[in-house]
Amino acid sequence: MEKEKILVIDDSTVQLEYLCSILGGDYQITTCLTAEEGLARAKEGGFSLILLDVVMPDMDGFTLLQHLKATALTRHIPVILLTSLADVQYEERGLLLGAVDYVAKPFSPVIIKARVNTHVQLYLYQTRFREQALVDELTGVANRRRYEAECQIRWQEAVRFQLPFSICMMDIDHFKLYNDTFGHPAGDQVIASVAQTAASRFRRATDLFARYGGEEFVAIFMGNDGPSAFAFLKSIREAIEGLHIPHNSPVSPWVTVSIGGVSLVPKSEDDYATYLKLADTMLYDAKRMGRNQVVWYSENKEQWRERT
Numbered sequence: 150m151e152k153e154k155i156l157v158i159d160d161s162t163v164q165l166e167y168l169c170s171i172l173g174g175d176y177q178i179t180t181c182l183t184a185e186e187g188l189a190r191a192k193e194g195g196f197s198l199i200l201l202d203v204v205m206p207d208m209d210g211f212t213l214l215q216h217l218k219a220t221a222l223t224r225h226i227p228v229i230l231l232t233s234l235a236d237v238q239y240e241e242r243g244l245l246l247g248a249v250d251y252v253a254k255p256f257s258p259v260i261i262k263a264r265v266n267t268h269v270q271l272y273l274y275q276t277r278f279r280e281q282a283l284v285d286e287l288t289g290v291a292n293r294r295r296y297e298a299e300c301q302i303r304w305q306e307a308v309r310f311q312l313p314f315s316i317c318m319m320d321i322d323h324f325k326l327y328n329d330t331f332g333h334p335a336g337d338q339v340i341a342s343v344a345q346t347a348a349s350r351f352r353r354a355t356d357l358f359a360r361y362g363g364e365e366f367v368a369i370f371m372g373n374d375g376p377s378a379f380a381f382l383k384s385i386r387e388a389i390e391g392l393h394i395p396h397n398s399p400v401s402p403w404v405t406v407s408i409g410g411v412s413l414v415p416k417s418e419d420d421y422a423t424y425l426k427l428a429d430t431m432l433y434d435a436k437r438m439g440r441n442q443v444v445w446y447s448e449n450k451e452q453w454r455e456r457t
């Protein structure tokens with residue numbers, strides 16, 4: 150098994166060599182003599198832990214810690230602070246800034262090893278948990294990661310069994326205007342309400358409804374021809390407008406959605422991405438023709454619209 154990577158930042162060469170001698174057998178270690186270099190290396194990614202000296206010339210460990218915690222790429226990496234400043238105030242400051250642990254020099258090899266092992270294990274566990282989390286936090290529906298993981302598998306099933314397959318894109322109308330008018334917390338609430346209303350109607354085991362990003366959603370489902378998929382999505386669009394969430398959009402006094410999609414029986418030479426793009430084009434048409442409507446494309450090059 151490949152060794153986990155650890156970044157060690159300390160202005161003392163002696164300390165770096167000492168730490169390498171203790172940890173080098175179990176971990177792949179990168180060493181840096183300055184905080185600036187340490188920050189640059191940390192951003193390159195791949196580290197499961199950072200050991201950070203507090204007292205260094207130029208940028209000190211606390212300042213670097215603040216940078217690490219303020220950067221999305223490095224925020225999750227656990228940091229253990231190393232220092233000879235065996236003062237409780239420093240320890241508190243380090244922990245408040247987001248360090249996971251604190252080891253006072255001189256330290257015993259056994260203690261540093263034990264603490265490093267613990268925090269690397271915790272980090273690996275948390276990373277796996279984050280990666281496996283397939284639910285969108287805000288709405289409770291599937292997230293984009295789950296959609297990305299499943300869409301090709303479902304597409305291939307449809308190809309194999311020659312089942313009618315539908316791809317749907319949905320977008321909340323004038324959502325930026327909603328946020329500007331009612332604020333982002335209210336906007337988040339709208340995203341959640343719209344998602345739950347739509348998701349509750351995709352009930353079959355083969356249905357997948359997911360938040361694609363922002364106020365945009367994607368659904369894939371099997372078994373519907375063009376007209377029945379169109380009617381199904383029209384009922385969802387009406388249910389969302391029927392929530393009667395006030396909006397000052399030019400389309401309706403209520404929050405509404407535009408929906409575009411395509412239904413077809415996929416052939417083995419067909420490509421999922423082509424049909425996703427077609428669904429997106431249908432969504433674009435729905436918006437272009439005044440929003441709050443469904444535009445659907447089916448097999449025999451027919452386009453279904455609510456309004457002409």
Ligand SMILES: [Mg+2]
Binds near residue numbers: 159161202204205
């Ligand atoms: Mg130092």
